Each structure stands twice: as structure tokens, then as C-alpha cells.
């Protein structure tokens with residue numbers, strides 16, 4: 001699996017050091033959780049912070065927009081240096097138009113499903129995105145427990161991806177550690193967001209390699 005560490009539970013007073021720490025684990029990309037306080041009951045950071053992080057690392061910026069109206073800030077996230085711009089299927093922006101906008105900027109478009117959203121709702125978009133994210137916690141906070149009951153959804157989406165011969169990434173996000181990553185990989189996920197586990201692990205490089213080997 002590819003590993004995309006989330007900085008949501010890092011020490012925000014030492015952001016540059018935390019990014020350097022993640023980079024030296026050999027992680028594949030960097031997951032940036034953007035929360036608007038409306039779509040989810042929490043606030044994090046936005047384009048100005050991402051713009052300042054951009055020169056610090058060559059890692060792929062995997063930007064997860066937990067926003068009610070992501071279309072309003074697509075240009076800003078693109079200019080700030082996002083590589084993957086991932087919106088929620090349940091947002092209030094027009095999905096086709098917003099995904100097309102992201103692609104027109106030369107970025108990878110992503111689509112995320114909250115736990116209550118069924119697998120079938122993403123099927124019409126499989127050929128329009130480069131990444132599908134199945135949330136394995138309710139979005140809003142780091143450090144929550146992995147929802148194993150999301151695994152049939154991951155498998156249903158994986159089967160549909162195979163049926164179409166698509167190469168879209170299938171990511172899981174929430175409660176991923178060395179044990180739950182095994183379960184998610186078996187279910188068909190190929191990319192794992194790792195937040196809390198990365199910052200509490202005694203050996204984050206070994207953890208990254210272990211998940212990459214799945």
C-alpha cells in the first residue's frame with residue numbers, strides 16, 4: 001500500500017519539523033486535512049498554510065477537503081501547491097463541475113465517501129477521478145477507532161474498479177495502524193492515510209515500511 005501520513009495530530013507549533021520527520025520515514029505522500037467547521041465540527045487550516053509548506057518538501061500533497069462548498073477554493077488550493085484535490089461526495093458543490101475544474105488545473109481529482117454513503121454512489125465517478133477515499137471514521141477528528149464495517153464497501157468499490165480496468169487509487173482514512181492496514185489491504189485498499197499511529201509509533205519508519213509492504 002501507499003502511505004499518506006496526516007499531519008492533523010502533529011505539533012502545529014513545529015510544523016516544518018513534523019514535515020521533515022514524515023519525509024524521512026519514506027512515506028509516499030502527505031495527507032492534508034482541511035476542515036471548514038461546517039461540513040465537519042472542526043477547523044484546521046487552509047491554502048495559506050499549505051502554500052508555506054510547499055517549498056519545504058517534494059512530497060505529493062494529498063489534500064482532503066472536508067468542506068461544504070469546496071468549489072469556492074479549488075483555485076486557491078491549486079495555487080497553494082496541492083497535487084491531489086479530494087472533495088466529499090456529500091458536499092454542496094456541483095460534483096461533475098468541481099471535479100472537471102480540478103482536472104482542468106492539471107491536478108488529480110479525488111472523491112471521498114463518509115461512512116453512511118454507499119459504495120454504489122461513487123460508481124458514476126470512477127472514470128472521472130484519480131483517487132477514491134473510503135472514510136473509516138466519521139470525518140472531523142484524528143485518533144478515532146477504525147470502522148471495520150466499512151470493509152465490504154472497500155471491496156465493492158475495488159471489484160467495480162477491476163471490472164472497469166481502472167487504475168484509480170482506493171484510499172482508506174481513519175484509525176489506520178499496522179493491524180488495521182492489513183484488514184484494509186485485504187479488503188482492496190491500496191493507499192492508507194496514517195495520522196495518530198504515525199505520531200505515536202516508536203518506529204515510524206518501520207511502520208511506514210510495514211504498511212508499504214502490504
Ligand code: DX5
Pocket residue numbers: 006008009031033064137138139140141142143144173174175176193194195196197
Ligand atoms: C479525519 C481525517 C483523517 C484523520 C486520520 O477527519 O480525515 O485524515 O486525521 O487520523 P487517524 O489516523 O488518527 O485516524
Ligand code: ZN
Pocket residue numbers: 006031032033064173193
Ligand atoms: Zn483525511
